[in-house]
Amino acid sequence: MNNTKLIDIASALGISVTTVSKALKGYTDISKSTRAKVIEMAETMNYMPNSVAVNLRTNETKTIGVIIPATVHHFFSSVLNGILEEAEKRGYLVIILQSNEKYELEKKQLALLIQKRVDGVLMSLSNETDDFSHINDAIKKNTPVVLFDKIAKRVDCSKVIINDAKAAYDAVTYLINKGYKKIAHFRGSYVPQNSIDRFLGYKRALEAHGIEYDSKLVYVCDNNTDFEDGYENAQKIMTEHPDIDAIFAITDLVAIGIIKYFNEAGIKTPQQVAVFGFSNWFMSTVISPKLTTIDQPGFEMGHTAASILIDEIAEIKEHRAVTHQIVELPTRIIERESTVK
Amino acid sequence: MNNTKLIDIASALGISVTTVSKALKGYTDISKSTRAKVIEMAETMNYMPNSVAVNLRTNETKTIGVIIPATVHHFFSSVLNGILEEAEKRGYLVIILQSNEKYELEKKQLALLIQKRVDGVLMSLSNETDDFSHINDAIKKNTPVVLFDKIAKRVDCSKVIINDAKAAYDAVTYLINKGYKKIAHFRGSYVPQNSIDRFLGYKRALEAHGIEYDSKLVYVCDNNTDFEDGYENAQKIMTEHPDIDAIFAITDLVAIGIIKYFNEAGIKTPQQVAVFGFSNWFMSTVISPKLTTIDQPGFEMGHTAASILIDEIAEIKEHRAVTHQIVELPTRIIERESTVK
DNA sequence: GGTGTTTTCGAAAACGTTTTCGATTCTTAA
DNA sequence: TTAAGAATCGAAAACGTTTTCGAAAACACC
Secondary structure: OOOOOHHHHHHHHOOOHHHHHHHHHOOOOOOHHHHHHHHHHHHHOOOOOOHHHHHHHHOOOOEEEEEEOOOOOHHHHHHHHHHHHHHHHHOOEEEEEEOOOOHHHHHHHHHHHHHOOOOEEEEOOOOOOOOOHHHHHHHHOOOOEEEEOOOOOOOOOEEEEEOHHHHHHHHHHHHHHOOOOOEEEEEOOOOOHHHHHHHHHHHHHHHHOOOOOOHHHEEEOOOOOOOHHHHHHHHHHHHHOOOOOEEEEOOHHHHHHHHHHHHHHOOOOOOOOEEEOOEOOHHHHOOOOOOEEEEOOHHHHHHHHHHHHHHHHHHHHOOOOOOOOEEEEOOEEEOOHHHOO | OOOOOHHHHHHHHOOOHHHHHHHHHOOOOOOHHHHHHHHHHHHHOOOOOOHHHHHHHHOOOOEEEEEEOOOOOHHHHHHHHHHHHHHHHHOOEEEEEEOOOOHHHHHHHHHHHHHOOOOEEEEOOOOOOOOOHHHHHHHHOOOOEEEEOOOOOOOOOEEEEEOHHHHHHHHHHHHHHOOOOOEEEEEOOOOOHHHHHHHHHHHHHHHHOOOOOOHHHEEEOOOOOOOHHHHHHHHHHHHHOOOOOEEEEOOHHHHHHHHHHHHHHOOOOOOOOEEEOOEOOHHHHOOOOOOEEEEOOHHHHHHHHHHHHHHHHHHHHOOOOOOOOEEEEOOEEEOOHHHOO
16 A cells, blocks of 8 residues: 655655665765665665656666567467566566557557557567558657567568578478478468568479479468368368378478378378478477477577667667667478478 | 657647647547647647656556466466457556566566556466465555466455366266276376366365275376476386376376377377376367367456456556455366277 | 865756646626 | 626646755865
8 A cells, every 4th residue: 555655765764865766776975874774764664666757757667568460379479488588687577469460450559669668679570561660660769679580671670580481491402302302382371471481492492403393282371370271281282282292381380280181091191291390389299290390499589589679778778879680590400200201 | 769748739839738738638628629739739740648657647557467487388378368368458558477486586576567566467376486475465555466377365366267176076077987997197296276176176086986096096297398297107107007097187288298108109098098188288189199188268267367457456546345256267178089989 | 273175965857747726818697 | 897607728736756966064184
């Protein structure tokens, strides 16, 4: 009920709030004796500074905002954990918002965050957004933004990403080197950059190794909440192109749908058809056969994105020049059972 | 760079900040004409109120804090989604913190939140905490707290939970009715209430159906980050008690470890040993055979916890009496392959 | 005892709002 | 024309800090 404030401890001691404040903050123009008295009194009265008042006065909130496009699951929960750990370590609180892949909501939420005076924001773009003025506005208002995972190349800020095209290229190259010849691709929807880049990596890898690209071998899986899409398209492709010997899936989720179908239909993985996933979600080790996949370092992504953001906040505060950096986190192939005969 | 404030639009219009503030907030003692002018000017100058100043003046932040004990995964990510959705709908922001199952950290984080002047906090207790004075302190300072999932019966606040003992009782009763006779239990560690309650439910169900409880059939799995624990204990129990015909696992994770081992060891599930999980995590449908489990409604739990908290915030603000409620969310058995022959 | 220096403290402004309460102007009716 | 009432506005205090700047007190030195 009774939150003690500076003036309470000041009047208890018969001194001014100024002195109390300074004593608590270690100013050198307060004598050791009164400082000691103040600290003790603050202790016994259980004083805790009112952050809101401090924020108003100092013009910083020690809070960062995070906007993610999708529900907190799988990949984004790893990212979030990385963000939370780094924020905790650096003394920041984090406010989290979900845009549900809607541009309008994302825009509104960003405005809300800067209205809340967060010191900076971390965001991963919704599939819908192709206008970036809201982000540029935030940056112009001196609220640093760092983009992660789903980014826009055209906005001038720091970014932390993986190289989706390269990772996909590596995956398909791996399959080719393993001797697979007719490799299909289950891609994501046409909009998000990740989906496009992974598709491009697939295509380039084929061409670079003398395999002709065949658009008929590309199936679209745009449902990313369950594995039905992978299941159904696996069924479809095995009637339309029964002679394929590998599938590179955009996501572990669709890969699992594929394996599920194969298991039920008696199609041997990897003997008849190999399956390669993407992201290294937890469940890729629970499916049988265990899934070969690309490790997408979500935790580290959150970690470094938060770190860069907090660095930029400090730079802005001290009026130093802020240097935007684009860090590309390494991915690697996790070879498991679904591709080794 | 230039955030416009009340005084900017006041001087642009040659009126006082008081009038501007009132016009924007719909006070009735401002003429229609000046109100219109103010609103238009606010629009063109892109005015957004400084939340920090508003918070200081109004003594509310429209923000709630959430403390969860473990990493944002599986169950807690569902809870978090429920919280986020409800908060968004009711106009609240959410700050999220992880206590990593540490009492000291939990205590510090709660203090931080109330120092930040959040309007209320949602928390799930760490395994370590057996002293609840920090929570009582928060409540005494008029910051409502609602506990979810991992709660303490002794603190006087609202709670939203499932009935772990009953759910476990139902699960084991189901197994008994299916004809299983020698049912083992892979329990969690000894501290958290959930673990205790599920164990108790297991024991009572046996006794209620005339099966003698045998402590040798209870194994402890206290690692909840991977399924190794379930795997190893499955291996162990099959050498020590090869004649069991069912295992009730505290968690889908350990259930999956069990099934993994059984699949590798050629032990048929459920023909030789049935497996029953708990929580209905996503991966319980990717394992083969699909796992029979208890549906633990995480999303709904987050939803109703947030809803209750926000109601209590309103009650406190309007000096109405706050009535604590304890809501017990229904669980249900999801019957899948791992228990039906 | 006077001068200069160091130590120690506090008044006051500021951060950007909200809200109370009084003042001024405008209407209206007698 | 005047008084009462309604309509419209603004000064100022308040929320709880931080920080500047000046003042007072204490000390040192001759």
